[in-house]
Structure formats: C-alpha cells, structure tokens
Amino acid sequence: MSHLQTCDLIINVPARADGFPLNVHIQSGQIWGVLGPNGAGKTTLLHTLAGLLPSRSGQVLLNETPLAELKRRTVAQQLGLVFQDRQDSFPATVMETALIGRHPWLSPWEAEGHEDQQRAQQALAALDVAHLSRRLLSTLSGGERQRVAIATLMTQNPDIWLLDEPTNHLDLHHQVKVMRLLRAQAAGGKAVFMCLHDLNLAARWCSHVLLLYPNGDACWGEAASMLKLEALEQLYQQKLITVAAGGVPVFVPVDDGL
C-alpha cells in the first residue's frame, strides 16, 4: 500500500509567515482529520499533498519519491482527491462522472470496459446514488453531487484518499454512511486524510488529527491526544464544553457572551 509523507513541508498560504514545518506520515489504515478555522490553510495543504499546488519549501513524498518527480498518471493511480468546490461545467451524467475515476488506469483513448463499469456501479450504489446514474450531474442536489464525487474517488480506487470536507451538504444519515465507508476503506488498507469542520466527526471517526492554526502553527498526533478542550478552544477562538456520548467526547460551542 502507498504512503504519503511530508518532509519539513511549508504550504504556500499567500502573505503568511512560514509557520511550523509539517512532518506527517500518512499510512495505510489511518484516518486523518485536519481541523482549523476558516483560512487556516486546510485546502491549501490538501492541494499541496495532491501535487496540485507547489509548496513554499519542503517536500511531499509518495512512497519515498518526491511527488514532483512522478508522472501525474502514476500519482493518480495511488492518490485521489475530492475537492471542496467543484465546477461541474461540462454536461456529464452521473455514470460518466464516476467513470472518470477509471481514467488513470486506462491507456489514452482506451474506452472503459465491463470491469470499469462494474466498479463505478458498485461505488454509486455504496453512496446511494446508483438510481441517478443516467441523470445529468447538473440536475443533482448538493448532497447528491457530493456523494457522486466520493463515488468517483471510490471508482478510482487509489491507496490514498484525500477529501476536502467530505460531509459538506450531507444529511445526518449520509454523513454517517460516508464515515463508515471511509472507515471500511481504511480497514481494508487505504489511508484517508480529510479536512473537517465538525470536531465531533473527527472525535468519532479519526485515528489521527492535525490541528492547523491561522498563523501556520500546527500539531498532529493520535486523535485522543489532540482533541483536548483547551487546544480546540485556542484553535477556534471559541469557548467549548464537552459532554460524553457513547463513550466519545462531544464538543459543543457555547455563547460566552463575548
């Protein structure tokens, strides 16, 4: 299974000081949650890990090789990204969109075969959007589109799954369904690294957490050791209380009158 490593990585957030160099090792079986306030650089980090943005300094290594030295096709076979905002500008059906996930695995101009179709079908079914497979993507609701994007990543089947707020637009049932799916993928050997705004999803589902501060400071480690009330209050500049539910802490923001 592939693994992704950052070596003294400084992401390039415009007009920000360098901050703390990231030395993170994202490995098979792990589920990472990246937490931080708006503008902290979560999306920038994800895009840098995917090789879509250059770092300011340091490196991203995919199986010990700098990402920049690898062919995009090789990278796309091992690493996939669900974007936060997608411009689905050209008309495509849900099935056509899911099949885009197979492109890294096909030679140029090679058409998708039966197995590719089957993979896409299974992924769409896993995300409860198989019944929409003939619909144009542009006609879907926000949550349906989000599930198609995750199904496309599942169809791509890389070892490393990068996701930018995967529960965006999802109702509660589908939030849990997606988190279960990500946990099952990690249990099967994938590595999952996602930005989250919901602390409680991180507390319940992530094995590892990276806290990213607006000034570029960062810390990371096993989830239980990172999800401490004081650290999270400092991260979000927000008063929180903790209540226990099902053996997992639930963080609740409170109005401190400030």
Ligand SMILES: Nc1ncnc2c1ncn2[C@@H]1O[C@H](COP(=O)(O)OP(=O)(O)OP(=O)(O)O)[C@@H](O)[C@H]1O
């Ligand atoms: N092209 C750009 N020019 C100037 N500033 C930029 C550019 N792209 C991103 N930024 C800034 O970089 C910072 C980090 O953006 P990023 O999208 O990574 O944050 P984020 O943590 O994902 O935020 P959010 O929680 O709101 O999604 C933001 O302040 C953003 O305005």
